[in-house]
Amino acid sequence: MSLPKVVSRDEWLEARRALLAEEKAFTKQYDALNTRRRELPMVLVDKPYVFAGADGSASLLELFEGRDQLVVYHFMFQPEWEKGCPNCTGFVDEIGSVAALNELNTTFALVSRAPYEKLAAYRTARGWSYPWYSSHGSDFNYDYHVTLDESVLPFEYNYRTKAEWDVLPNNGHTQGEQPFDLHGLSCFLRVGTDVFHTYSTYGRGPDAMTFTVTALDRTALGRQEPWEKPAGRIPGPPAEEHCH
Secondary structure, three states: OOOOOOOOHHHHHHHHHHHHHHHHHHHHHHHHHHHHHHHOOOEEOOOOOEEEEOOEEEEHHHHOOOOOEEEEEEOOOOOOOOOOOHHHHHHHHOOOOOHHHHHOOEEEEEEEOOOHHHHHHHHHHHOOOOOEEEOOOOOHHHHOOOEEOOOOOOOEEOOEEHHHHHOOOOOHHHOOOOOEEOOEEEEEEEEOOEEEEEEEEEOOHHHHHOHHHHHHOOOOOOOOOOOOOOOOOOOOOOOOOOOO
């Protein structure tokens, strides 16, 4: 077991002030990174995707609900499953109200490949009210690289090819029998009736949006993941197995 060194309050304060300087520098770097995100070019979405939702079929434009921005969480729920991915479920459980997001002209929605009836039943069971759409039968999941099937498109996840993933450690989530789904988050902008894709992130990219992870990152034991340093901290409860 490896725990933090025990020191006097004065020694701790000196160390904390030094870390604060690094935190402030990181905040400035993060602000600059967010500026880079906003400066990314965008791509016109010209494919006529059709989704199934609570009110029947819907286009990508209709997912905006009249607002100018759309944030889509690619929720792992394969057509043959009866329940959604436990990790994605945990992510959505932590979201809370999106009223402030809506007030800032932005809509949040979930999109999964399972038929809408399964999504609606699972949403009711979880007590969620977020709009949830099925992309079943469309190219949407494939085009945004959260359904991986080399018979449809070349393998790409988190902007890496299959060959690049195959030589990386901790790559088990990319080694399933195809087709299989992974998670991600994509952002879109509406200009009149035109829809543009502005951003997508995968893997650990959405981590910063969850309370549990950001809270644990500030604790002595951290996330209690095997890759964290310093090593040897008290382990947490066993992690959920990956969905596929």
